[in-house]
Amino acid sequence: MSQINKELMKKIAKNAMLDLSDAEIKEFLPQLEEILSYFKELDSVSTKNVEPSFHPIKIKNALREDIPESSLTKEEIFSLTEHKKDSHFKGPKVI
Amino acid sequence: MLKQHINSVKNDEVNILESTYKVLEKIKKLNSEYNCFNTISEDLAIQQAKNLRKDKGIKKKKIPGLFVSVKDCLCVKNVESTAGSRILKGYKPLFNATAIQKLIDEGAIIIGKTAQDEFGFGGFSTNVGLGYQIPKNPIDKEHSCGGSSGGSACITQLADFPHISVAESTGGSIANPASFCGVYGLTPSYGLISRYGLIDYGNSLDKIGLMSKTPELMQEFLDIMSGKDLKDSTSLHSQPTKTKIKKVALVSDLMDGVEPEIEESTLNYLKDYDYEEIKLPITKKYSLAVYYILALSEASTNLAKYCGLRYGQHEKLEGNFTEYFSKTRSKHFGKEAKRRIIIGTFARMAGFRDAYYMKAAKVRTLIINEYKETLKKYEIIATPTMPIFPPKFKEIEKLTPLQNYLMDILTAGPNLAGLPHLNIPLKTKLPSGILLTADHFNENLLTSNY
Numbered sequence: 001m002s003q004i005n006k007e008l009m010k011k012i013a014k015n016a017m018l019d020l021s022d023a024e025i026k027e028f029l030p031q032l033e034e035i036l037s038y039f040k041e042l043d044s045v046s047t048k049n050v051e052p053s054f055h056p057i058k059i060k061n062a063l064r065e066d067i068p069e070s071s072l073t074k075e076e077i078f079s080l081t082e083h084k085k086d087s088h089f090k091g092p093k094v095i
Numbered sequence: 096m097l098k099q100h101i102n103s104v105k106n107d108e109v110n111i112l113e114s115t116y117k118v119l120e121k122i123k124k125l126n127s128e129y130n131c132f133n134t135i136s137e138d139l140a141i142q143q144a145k146n147l148r149k150d151k152g153i154k155k156k157k158i159p160g161l162f163v164s165v166k167d168c169l170c171v172k173n174v175e176s177t178a179g180s181r182i183l184k185g186y187k188p189l190f191n192a193t194a195i196q197k198l199i200d201e202g203a204i205i206i207g208k209t210a211q212d213e214f215g216f217g218g219f220s221t222n223v224g225l226g227y228q229i230p231k232n233p234i235d236k237e238h239s240c241g242g243s244s245g246g247s248a249c250i251t252q253l254a255d256f257p258h259i260s261v262a263e264s265t266g267g268s269i270a271n272p273a274s275f276c277g278v279y280g281l282t283p284s285y286g287l288i289s290r291y292g293l294i295d296y297g298n299s300l301d302k303i304g305l306m307s308k309t310p311e312l313m314q315e316f317l318d319i320m321s322g323k324d325l326k327d328s329t330s331l332h333s334q335p336t337k338t339k340i341k342k343v344a345l346v347s348d349l350m351d352g353v354e355p356e357i358e359e360s361t362l363n364y365l366k367d368y369d370y371e372e373i374k375l376p377i378t379k380k381y382s383l384a385v386y387y388i389l390a391l392s393e394a395s396t397n398l399a400k401y402c403g404l405r406y407g408q409h410e411k412l413e414g415n416f417t418e419y420f421s422k423t424r425s426k427h428f429g430k431e432a433k434r435r436i437i438i439g440t441f442a443r444m445a446g447f448r449d450a451y452y453m454k455a456a457k458v459r460t461l462i463i464n465e466y467k468e469t470l471k472k473y474e475i476i477a478t479p480t481m482p483i484f485p486p487k488f489k490e491i492e493k494l495t496p497l498q499n500y501l502m503d504i505l506t507a508g509p510n511l512a513g514l515p516h517l518n519i520p521l522k523t524k525l526p527s528g529i530l531l532t533a534d535h536f537n538e539n540l541l542t543s544n545y
């Protein structure tokens with residue numbers, strides 16, 4: 001398993017859309033090093049031929065008939081946001 | 096006490112509206128002292144009580160007039176629901192979580208949203224979101240309530256009125272505060288109760304459950320809230336496979352580091368059972384690493400949707416997409432949320448995914464197998480719930496994030512395996528508890544065990 005450093009943490013923060021201050025990076029770095037080195041414990045267990053578990057119990061595909069149902073109205077949904085215009089969400093500049 | 100109250104309400108022997116006003120006054124006072132609620136849903140509670148007074152079908156309802164508090168991470172219609180995070184401040188859901196709707200349909204009165212670690216990220220309710228208050232332990236205000244459902248445990252211990260709290264556990268967030276506040280805390284099997292309307296932490300781990308001062312109505316509550324829900328594809332309808340506790344397994348290798356008084360009290364509790372000591376070596380060695388890798392990976396994807404656009408906190412629309420979203424998230428997420436997003440994002444990144452996320456998912460299989468094999472021979476697996484008594488806030492401040500995570504050593508296993516588990520208060524000087532774990536969908540063994 002690989003270890004973390006300042007440059008890598010900046011890259012992760014960018015991927016996660018977080019602006020971390022220098023003080024936060026300085027605080028997090030040793031903490032994350034400690035946590036990731038604890039995670040290394042897992043290197044010592046053999047998982048050859050073991051299937052991963054993405055749920056604790058077996059989940060079957062749960063599909064329903066494609067029948068239209070009523071949903072929330074536009075008015076209700078837009079009541080939760082300040083950023084709206086003409087029945088659309090108004091977002092930040094894309095281009 | 097709970098059944099008696101329900102019958103009095105059904106028979107109109109008690110004026111539920113007057114009782115509701117009294118309860119609201121009481122919890123406002125308690126809240127000013129203990130910070131157990133993020134929001135008190137006064138208008139909703141009064142309306143529900145008024146509706147009950149007029150309801151001609153009240154005798155057919157299962158829990159009319161029972162006062163229910165709800166962890167802040169569960170959506171309650173028109174009541175601010177934030178999972179204890181400032182990024183969701185102001186968010187009033189347009190719908191009820193399925194579990195809450197079912198309780199309301201049976202006559203529950205919802206009194207408020209309880210305090211918690213932001214998004215469930217903690218074991219002491221000290222990682223509350225920016226601007227939120229930390230709940231205090233009812234036994235001694237200098238001590239933690241535990242977490243992440245700390246507010247639920249706090250009000251459950253304090254309430255001298257008929258009350259149950261709906262809480263949620265990802266890695267121990269019901270059992271831990273129940274132990275620290277000295278109340279019953281039941282986490283059901285994964286999938287038993289629909290997660291629709293739950294503000295997610297880790298989707299493969301989150302379970303809605305209960306806290307109560309008595310085990311009296313736990314099974315009735317589960318029966319109301321459980322069942323297949325088309326809105327949650329992981330919800331299940333399932334029946335118990337066992338009816339009686341014959342043998343109990345005490346996990347001896349998880350007793351290392353447990354406070355001597357808690358250990359002694361645990362053994363004392365088990366005296367009445369036919370129990371044997373067993374070991375769970377894979378769970379002991381790997382469950383915490385597996386839990387934190389998986390939970391944080393899932394959390395980092397779940398938190399990606401909070402961006403200040405559709406609900407919750409908004410900022411002035413400035414800059415491009417990335418700049419706006421990053422600014423909003425950085426401003427409103429607390430420190431532990433940021434830390435967990437970073438770790439979870441790292442564990443899923445190209446180049447690291449196989450070493451962390453996939454490896455953890457495979458070791459999770461080994462842990463589940465270890466539990467399932469044990470539960471073929473025993474109906475119940477027992478450990479203490481927490482290795483320590485509720486710590487003082489001053490002591491918690493000194494812990495590193497990893498030391499915080501290690502406190503989940505006894506609760507991570509049953510949560511990873513999605514097994515139902517119950518904290519039962521022990522008779523110790525400060526609050527503590529024993530944790531009984533049963534096989535999937537055998538909650539009946541836990542709720543009838545008195």
